[in-house]
Every structure is written in structure tokens, then in C-alpha cells.
Amino acid sequence: MTNGQIPKKMRLGSNEDDFYQRLQQQRRSLPIHPARGRLIHEVQRHSSVIVIGETGSGKTTQIPQYLYEAGLHRNAVIAVTQPRRVAAITISKRVAQEKKTELGHLVGYCVRFEDVTTDSTKLKYMTDGMLLREAILDPLLKRYSVVILDEAHERTIHTDVLFGVVKAAQRQRAEQGLKHIKIVVMSATMDVDHFSKYFNNAPVLYLEGRQYPIQVFYSVEHQTDYMFASLVTLFQIHKKEPAQKDVLIFLTGQEEIESAVKSIRDIAKEITGAPNLVVYPLYSSLPSFAQMRVFQPTPEGCRKVVVATNIAETSVTIQGIKFVIDSGMVKAKVYNPNSGLDLLKVVRVAKDQALQRTGRAGREAPGICYRLYTEDEFETFSNTTVPEIQRCNLASVVLQLLAMHITDVAAFDFMDKPSPEAVKKALEQLELLSAVEKRERYKLTPLGRQMAAFPLDPRLSKVILTAKDFQCLEEILTIVSVLSVDSVLFTPPNKQWCHENFIDMRNMKTAQEVRRQLKEICERQELPIQSCGRDTVPIRKCLAAGFFMSAAELQREGEYVTLSTRKVVSIHPSSVLFRCKPGYVLYNELTQTSKCYMRDLCVIDAEWLYDTAPNYFRNKKPGR
Ligand code: CDP
Numbered sequence: 001m002t003n004g005q006i007p008k009k010m011r012l013g014s015n016e017d018d019f020y021q022r023l024q025q026q027r028r029s030l031p032i033h034p035a036r037g038r039l040i041h042e043v044q045r046h047s048s049v050i051v052i053g054e055t056g057s058g059k060t061t062q063i064p065q066y067l068y069e070a071g072l073h074r075n076a077v078i079a080v081t082q083p084r085r086v087a088a089i090t091i092s093k094r095v096a097q098e099k100k101t102e103l104g105h106l107v108g109y110c111v112r113f114e115d116v117t118t119d120s121t122k123l124k125y126m127t128d129g130m131l132l133r134e135a136i137l138d139p140l141l142k143r144y145s146v147v148i149l150d151e152a153h154e155r156t157i158h159t160d161v162l163f164g165v166v167k168a169a170q171r172q173r174a175e176q177g178l179k180h181i182k183i184v185v186m187s188a189t190m191d192v193d194h195f196s197k198y199f200n201n202a203p204v205l206y207l208e209g210r211q212y213p214i215q216v217f218y219s220v221e222h223q224t225d226y227m228f229a230s231l232v233t234l235f236q237i238h239k240k241e242p243a244q245k246d247v248l249i250f251l252t253g254q255e256e257i258e259s260a261v262k263s264i265r266d267i268a269k270e271i272t273g274a275p276n277l278v279v280y281p282l283y284s285s286l287p288s289f290a291q292m293r294v295f296q297p298t299p300e301g302c303r304k305v306v307v308a309t310n311i312a313e314t315s316v317t318i319q320g321i322k323f324v325i326d327s328g329m330v331k332a333k334v335y336n337p338n339s340g341l342d343l344l345k346v347v348r349v350a351k352d353q354a355l356q357r358t359g360r361a362g363r364e365a366p367g368i369c370y371r372l373y374t375e376d377e378f379e380t381f382s383n384t385t386v387p388e389i390q391r392c393n394l395a396s397v398v399l400q401l402l403a404m405h406i407t408d409v410a411a412f413d414f415m416d417k418p419s420p421e422a423v424k425k426a427l428e429q430l431e432l433l434s435a436v437e438k439r440e441r442y443k444l445t446p447l448g449r450q451m452a453a454f455p456l457d458p459r460l461s462k463v464i465l466t467a468k469d470f471q472c473l474e475e476i477l478t479i480v481s482v483l484s485v486d487s488v489l490f491t492p493p494n495k496q497w498c499h500e501n502f503i504d505m506r507n508m509k510t511a512q513e514v515r516r517q518l519k520e521i522c523e524r525q526e527l528p529i530q531s532c533g534r535d536t537v538p539i540r541k542c543l544a545a546g547f548f549m550s551a552a553e554l555q556r557e558g559e560y561v562t563l564s565t566r567k568v569v570s571i572h573p574s575s576v577l578f579r580c581k582p583g584y585v586l587y588n589e590l591t592q593t594s595k596c597y598m599r600d601l602c603v604i605d606a607e608w609l610y611d612t613a614p615n616y617f618r619n620k621k622p623g624r
């Protein structure tokens with residue numbers, strides 16, 4: 001102090017204060033701010049309220065805070081559900097900063113295999129899947145005073161089921177004279193009448209948006225390679241536009257995005273006389289520190305390029321975007337009604353998704369959107385996306401509904417009902433897995449009840465529960481954990497132990513954490529955790545018990561066909577089995593690209609299939 005310098009600690013303090021003041025200033029300047037009073041008033045007066053406002057207007061970060069500040073939490077918890085874990089994590093971090101608290105105290109988040117909340121948490125950002133799991137143990141959701149269902153237009157399978165569950169909790173709490181629960185449904189875009197009617201004619205609050213004009217350019221002709229087209233478009237923009245005008249590219253999935261990011265970085269090195277490019281990927285399974293980078297302001301003299309999945313459509317806001325390049329594609333689960341299994345497939349977006357993507361270019365100033373499809377093609381897009389519940393395998397959801405004692409699934413109060421055939425197929429699958437049995441109605445077996453305790457696909461929980469008969473739960477836990485995270489294998493750019501061994505450290509650590517939690521559930525269920533040593537037969541038999549519906553048989557021509565529907569499939573080139581071609585395999589996932597590929601494989605014997613599911617294979621004849 002004697003030399004007139006301010007001690008470091010004080011300086012830091014005042015920086016923090018500045019930062020906090022800036023955040024408060026930003027909060028006040030959001031489009032939602034003028035509607036604060038009206039919003040609180042509506043939520044006080046009505047049991048359900050629908051809120052519509054442009055992406056970035058402040059719905060997700062501010063509304064929970066407003067309700068909290070107005071005392072609407074009534075000492076209970078305000079839940080904010082998100083279809084995506086990324087959004088739950090990044091937004092809760094932001095809100096914790098705005099509230100000047102450490103994450104996990106007043107503000108926390110809860111996603112599968114990761115719970116960052118404490119008893120003092122009042123604003124809880126969570127995935128819709130997590131709230132659904134909580135509802136199994138507590139269908140009246142007694143811990144919550146307000147449930148905010150965010151991104152309602154996404155209509156994921158969990159959101160749709162949650163709509164019905166939360167609505168039922170509201171009614172039952174009223175009937176039983178318990179404290180009421182408020183429902184707030186939010187989105188940037190939705191079929192308002194449909195939603196309002198479903199939520200007992202809930203009033204709709206429209207927030208004034210801020211949207212600048214956007215010029216839209218279509219491709220002149222059909223693009224056969226949208227990834228290549230997106231790179232060409234990007235570098236056309238890059239060569240002529242000044243720095244600081246950032247670009248957002250919509251592609252479909254992790255591999256594609258990582259490969260685009262790499263190409264962009266490589267090409268950028270060759271270009272002279274243009275601003276520096278900073279390139280970031282953005283997709284759900286990206287670790288949160290990497291996601292957070294996307295939100296940082298672009299360095300002086302640079303251009304930021306974000307290559308994202310549909311996550312950047314409405315659930316997160318990236319600042320500085322001036323140009324949007326829309327591939328017009330999205331990766332979606334597509335249901336195969338014959339096999340009853342889902343297939344991950346790259347498909348066309350719906351018109352409303354294309355509009356949201358375009359909108360991302362005009363948040364702060366007029367912008368430009370390049371659509372990598374022709375105007376005629378755009379006209380053929382469907383208006384809205386079909387709710388996932390009408391196009392996905394329902395086995396997992398039906399199992400959860402049964403665990404909540406909702407026995408007549410077909411009569412459940414869905415906003416849009418799944419087809420009766422899909423429900424029937426799901427029940428049949430669960431019956432084949434011995435999770436349900438049919439008396440007058442379908443009902444959970446003791447095994448099914450145990451299966452519902454795992455936050456996993458029913459096939460995987462069946463595998464875990466079968467492991468005790470084969471004394472190999474140690475190994476099975478490891479396998480299931482690795483199957484539950486993104487690939488632990490990876491191509492090494494530089495030298496460290498993990499890199500040299502082609503291991504993605506982050507995903508490996510996540511797998512360890514998943515394993516720890518699954519082990520805990522097993523211990524609670526008093527399952528003996530034993531190892532089968534070096535013999536892999538028990539492990540593979542165990543996998544067959546869960547995955548017999550995903551088996552394929554080698555044909556003379558060297559291709560495989562699935563036993564469920566005789567669909568022609570191939571082993572993915574990244575598999576060690578690519579060249580060996582065993583007679584029978586199980587697969588975890590089918591991906592449709594140039595061919596239909598099986599991923600995550602296991603070699604099995606045909607007899608094991610008979611042994612584990614004789615009824616299923618009676619007419620399917622593997623090995624004959
Ligand atoms: O939910 P909605 O799309 O209406 O907006 P939001 O997610 O609440 O975001 C409101 C504003 O907060 C955005 O415009 C961003 O500028 C800012 N924000 C941010 O800077 N960093 C975050 N991690 C989240 C939001």
C-alpha cells in the first residue's frame with residue numbers, strides 16, 4: 001500500500017463487482033424486462049401460463065429468477081426443464097453468476113448422471129428426463145411449487161410425457177387439498193391454441209421480440225453435399241466480409257461437426273488477407289467448458305465461426321452472429337415400426353426449424369441467411385416437426401409410465417397420442433424382455449420394476465439384471481457405462497498417455513462416473529457384483545438377453561441381415577469386426593449414412609438367442 005498500489009485482492013473484488021453490475025445492466029436491457037410485472041401477475045392469477053418470446057429475449061434465464069424474486073417459490077423449488085443437458089448446464093451457470101452465487105446453492109442443475117444441487121437450491125435447471133424420473137418416486141412432485149416446461153415446441157418424448165405427468169400432478173394436488181403447483185410453458189415458437197387448450201385454456205403471454213430484418217438466399221440448384229456447400233459458402237463470406245461478423249453453421253452431428261471444424265481450421269491457414277478465424281463446435285455431448293467458449297465475445301480483429309447442431313436453433317443464444325448457413329438437415333430418431341427400434345438418420349428439417357435457424361442471424365443487427373437448398377425444396381418441407389412420441393420407440397417411456405402406476409398407457413392424457421400400434425409394440429417388447437406381463441392389463445413384473453430404477457434403455461437394464469445369473473456384473477457394468485457415453489475412442493493429435501492409446505479421456509471419465517452411479521443402484525438392489533474373469537461367454541450371453549431384438553446374421557454374399565426384419569445392414573468400418581465377419585452379432589445402434597451401419601457390436605452364438613427368447617425366435621429361425 002505504501003507505494004500507492006492497490007492490493008491484488010481489492011482489485012479483484014472491484015472487477016467482480018463491475019462484472020456483476022454489468023450483468024445486472026444486461027438483465028435490465030433484455031426484451032423480457034418490461035414484461036416482468038405482467039408475467040408475475042399472470043402466474044399469480046392462473047395455475048398455468050404459456051409464454052412465447054423470441055430466442056434470446058430472456059425467458060430461460062430471467063423468468064425463473066422473476067418468479068423467485070416475487071416469492072412464488074414459496075420455499076419450495078422452481079424446476080425449469082430443458083430437452084437438452086447442455087442448455088440445463090450452461091444456463092444454470094449463467095443464472096448463478098447473475099445471482100452472484102456459487103452453482104449448486106441457490107441455483108443448480110440436474111442432468112442424467114450429474115446432480116449439482118443442494119438442499120438450498122431453489123432454482124433447479126434440469127433435463128425433462130430427470131424430472132420424469134423423479135415423478136416415478138413422487139408423482140405429485142411435492143418438492144416443487146412451480147414447474148417451468150421450457151422449449152416446449154421441441155416435443156421430445158420426455159417433454160410430452162412430462163406434460164401429462166405435471167398436469168396430472170396439478171390436478172391431483174388440487175383434489176387432495178395440497179399446495180398448488182404452477183405450470184409455465186415456454187417457447188420461441190409453438191402452436192399456441194393446441195398448447196393452451198391442453199393446459200386448461202391457459203392464458204398466453206407474448207413477449208415483445210427484437211428481431212432485425214434478415215435477407216434469405218437459397219441455393220440455385222440442389223446440393224448433393226451440404227457439408228462441402230457449407231464450407232464453400234463460409235469462405236465466400238469470409239473473404240469479403242470484415243472481422244467481427246460472426247457465422248453460425250447448422251450441421252447435424254458430432255462427427256460431421258468435428259470434421260467440418262477441422263477442415264475450416266486447415267483451410268483458414270492457407271488464406272491470407274482475411275481476418276483470423278476462431279472456430280468452435282457446439283453439440284450436446286461437448287464438455288461444458290468447451291461449450292462455454294462459444295459464448296465468449298469474439299477477439300478483436302477475428303471472426304467467430306460456430307458449427308452447431310440444432311441446439312443453436314432456440315435453446316442457447318450466441319452473440320455476434322451476422323450470417324447463418326443452414327444445411328437444412330437434422331439428425332433425428334426415426335422409428336421402424338416393424339422392428340420396433342429407432343434408427344438415427346439425417347433428415348430434412350421442418351419449416352419452423354428453418355425459420356428459427358434463419359432468425360439467429362438477426363438478433364443484434366440485420367443479417368443474412370444462406371439456405372443450402374432451393375426454394376422449391378423448402379416448399380416441400382413439413383410445417384412442423386412430428387412430435388418424437390409419434391415417431392420413436394416407446395418401450396422406455398411405457399416402462400416409466402407403468403412404474404408410475406399409469407397402467408392404461410393408451411388412455412394417458414397425451415397432448416398428441418402415440419399410435420396404438422406403437423404402444424402395443426412397446427408393450428410387446430417389454431413383455432419379451434420379461435419386464436411386463438399381461439393379465440387383464442399389462443403390469444410390471446418384479447424384474448420390470450427393478451429395470452425401471454435404472455436411467456437406461458430397457459435393453460441395457462435387462463442386461464444388468466441378467467448379469468447376476470451369469471456372475472459377471474463387474475464386466476457388464478463397465479460395458480453398459482461405456483455404451484451410455486459418447487465414444488471413448490479417439491484419434492490422437494498429440495502425445496499424452498490417453499492420446500497414445502486412442503482414448504478420449506473426458507468420455508472415459510464420464511463412463512467411470514456413470515459406472516459408479518449404476519453400481520450404486522445395483523448395490524441398493526442388493527445385486528451381487530461379481531467378475532467372470534477372462535471368459536467372455538457369460539458376458540456375451542448376458543448382452544444377448546437384452547439385445548436379442550438387435551441381432552444380425554451373416555449372409556453368403558457377405559452382408560448381414562437383421563433377424564427382426566431381414567433388413568440388410570453392414571458392420572461399421574470403425575469396428576474391429578469390420579474384416580472378420582462373424583456369423584452372428586448384436587448391435588447397439590443402427591446409423592443410416594451411405595449404408596445402414598451397425599455400431600457397438602458383440603459376437604454371439606445363434607443358440608443363445610433361442611435360449612434367451614424362444615418365443616421371439618420361434619418363427620425367425622436364426623442359423624437355419
Ligand atoms: O430463453 P431465451 O432464448 O428467451 O433467452 P435466454 O436464454 O434467457 O438468454 C437471454 C440473454 O442472456 C441472451 O440474449 C444472451 O445474451 C444472454 N446469455 C448469455 O450471455 N450467456 C448465457 N450462458 C446465457 C444467456
Ligand code: MG
Pocket residue numbers: 056059060061150314315316
Ligand atoms: Mg431459452
